[in-house]
Amino acid sequence: MRVFDASSIIYGWDNYPIQMFPRLWLWLEDEIAAGRVGIPEVAYDEVGHMSPDCHAWLKAAHVQVIDITEATLQAASAIKDMLGVQADAYHADGVDENDLLVIACARVHGHELVSDEKDQPVLPQNKKRYKIPAVCKQPGVMVPCANFLGYLKASNAVF
Secondary structure (H helix, E strand, C coil): CEEECHHHHHHHHHHCCCCCCHHHHHHHHHHHHCCCEEEEHHHHHHHHHHCHHHHHHHHHCCCEEECCCHHHHHHHHHHHHHHCCCCCCCCCCCCCHHHHHHHHHHHHHCCEEECCCCCCCCCCCCHHHCCHHHHHCCCCCCCCEECHHHHHHHHCCCC
C-alpha cells in the first residue's frame, strides 16, 4: 500500500486537475478501491483544511483513512527523539508533529510514503530541519518515500 501525505495528494490535485486529467483520477480511484492507497487520519484532516475539494473527492472515493494507533504514537515519539526535538520545539523549516505521525504510520504498517515535501540533497546539520524525505532515509526509520510524480512513474500506468 502507498500512504499519502497531505502535501502529495494536494500537489496532485492542484497540478493535475481532474477536469484536465480525468483518467488519472479514475485510475487513482481504482487504486483506492483496490486497497493500494490510503491516508493517515492526520493527513486526511489536513487536506480538509487546505483543499476542501480534494478532501471531498477523497471522501467520495472512500479512501482508507488509517487510524493513529498507540504503535504509531510510539514510533513517532522515537523518530522525534532521533531528531532531537524536545517537547514541541519543532523547527519551522523541518517536520512537524503531523509529519512524524504520517511517517510513523507508514513505518508501522510497512507501507511506502508518498510525499511532495522538498528533497534535501545536502542535509542540514540540525536534524530538526529535516523534511519528510530526509527523515524517511534515516537509520531506524527507513521508510520508502516517493513524490506524486515518482509514484505515477513507478506505477507504469498510461493515462
